[in-house]
Amino acid sequence: FGVDSVVSLDDFERYAKDLLIPAAWYYYSTGADGEHSLFDNADAYNRVHFRPRVMRNVTDPDLRTKILGVESTLPFYVSPTARNGLGQPLGEIAVTRGAGATGILQVLSHYASRSLEEVISETKEGQKVGWQIYTSMDREKSAREIREAYRLGAQSIWVTVDTAILGKREKERRAQAERTPAAHGKPLSPPLPKNAYAHDTGLTWKDIDWIKSLAPGLPIVIKGVGAWEDVVLAQKYGADAVVLSNHGGRQLDYANPPLKTLHDLNVHSPSSIHQPDFQIFVDGGIRHGTDILKALCLGANAVGLGRPFIYAATGWGSDGVERAVQILKEELEIGMILLGVTRLDQLGPEYVDVSKL
Numbered sequence: 095f096g097v098d099s100v101v102s103l104d105d106f107e108r109y110a111k112d113l114l115i116p117a118a119w120y121y122y123s124t125g126a127d128g129e130h131s132l133f134d135n136a137d138a139y140n141r142v143h144f145r146p147r148v149m150r151n152v153t154d155p156d157l158r159t160k161i162l163g164v165e166s167t168l169p170f171y172v173s174p175t176a177r178n179g180l181g182q183p184l185g186e187i188a189v190t191r192g193a194g195a196t197g198i199l200q201v202l203s204h205y206a207s208r209s210l211e212e213v214i215s216e217t218k219e220g221q222k223v224g225w226q227i228y229t230s231m232d233r234e235k236s237a238r239e240i241r242e243a244y245r246l247g248a249q250s251i252w253v254t255v256d257t258a259i260l261g262k263r264e265k266e267r268r269a270q271a272e273r274t275p276a277a278h279g280k281p282l283s284p285p286l287p288k289n290a291y292a293h294d295t296g297l298t299w300k301d302i303d304w305i306k307s308l309a310p311g312l313p314i315v316i317k318g319v320g321a322w323e324d325v326v327l328a329q330k331y332g333a334d335a336v337v338l339s340n341h342g343g344r345q346l347d348y349a350n351p352p353l354k355t356l357h358d359l360n361v362h363s364p365s366s367i368h369q370p371d372f373q374i375f376v377d378g379g380i381r382h383g384t385d386i387l388k389a390l391c392l393g394a395n396a397v398g399l400g401r402p403f404i405y406a407a408t409g410w411g412s413d414g415v416e417r418a419v420q421i422l423k424e425e426l427e428i429g430m431i432l433l434g435v436t437r438l439d440q441l442g443p444e445y446v447d448v449s450k451l
């Protein structure tokens with residue numbers, strides 16, 4: 095049926111579950127260990143309530159903002175997710191087209207099914223693409239990759255720092271076990287080799303300077319911050335932005351829901367928020383416009399969504415991505431009007447009750 099009849103982002107997830115081959119569904123949907131962070135990311139939004147204000151002129155809400163200096167029609171972007179090609183032959187290009195049509199930023203994963211070059215060749219005039227990297231133990235390899243992304247015209251470099259080693263993702267391992275024929279005396283599901291992807295376990299804050307030197311002038315975003323103290327350190331060491339994130343619950347189980355980390359920042363270091371040269375993003379569990387508004391009230395400049403765009407592209411390609419953006423836009427407009435604001439910079443902590451967070 096037509097994509098226009100999809101009503102919410104959760105609908106896309108339900109349809110995708112039926113459409114995807116099991117290995118792809120498990121890969122996309124899995125969390126780490128007992129999936130507590132996966133659940134709590136979304137549930138944290140349920141624990142924050144609004145304090146709407148009325149009798150204000152709420153005609154014509156304006157949802158535009160700037161993300162890393164670039165105009166965005168809406169205060170959210172597409173988080174980098176690996177291997178979009180498992181569920182959709184166009185892979186990340188479906189996202190590129192949908193993001194281009196709706197005027198939002200796409201951040202391409204280091205492990206994308208499509209190359210940065212292919213993705214950039216699909217962009218519209220003025221459309222930007224951010225690029226995410228996991229730095230490697232082989233620093234020269236990482237340096238070459240960052241220089242190449244810079245040369246190709248990536249708009250920003252997102253360094254993911256919560257994945258020094260891969261989390262233990264149980265659904266994915268079970269799916270692997272089902273595909274591996276039982277052999278005498280061999281375990282059904284061999285443990286993944288240690289640090290299979292050879293991610294950089296030696297990375298420290300001082301390396302921000304090294305990364306900056308490889309991509310002069312590009313914003314550097316530190317993705318995967320889970321404690322407010324690390325926001326302060328990211329500022330101190332010259333990052334341009336952070337993503338408060340626990341990798342969609344796929345890495346350290348029981349890592350704080352990012353909304354709680356943002357709340358902690360409000361309590362312990364409010365001066366870190368709304369700095370002119372430093373942005374704060376949040377991702378994980380965001381499924382409705384109201385979730386976005388809550389994060390913005392607590393000082394996020396924008397939010398990222400991962401799985402919803404994969405699921406939207408699964409059935410409908412770029413039309414699905416466009417529809418997902420439209421749904422969030424409508425929800426944001428309704429939410430702002432009913433909250434009593436017309437511009438995103440009017441949002442603040444006075445609009446939310448965080449006593450249950």
Ligand code: FNR
Pocket residue numbers: 121122123135173174175176203204205226254317339340341342343344377378379380398399400401402
């Ligand atoms: C991810 N994420 C991710 N992050 C990253 O920096 N590089 C990557 O390659 C990937 N790959 C990836 C694959 C899949 C299937 C998922 C679901 C997630 C994490 C992603 O950027 C983001 O932090 C989460 O997806 C946000 O949570 P939600 O929106 O999926 O709940």
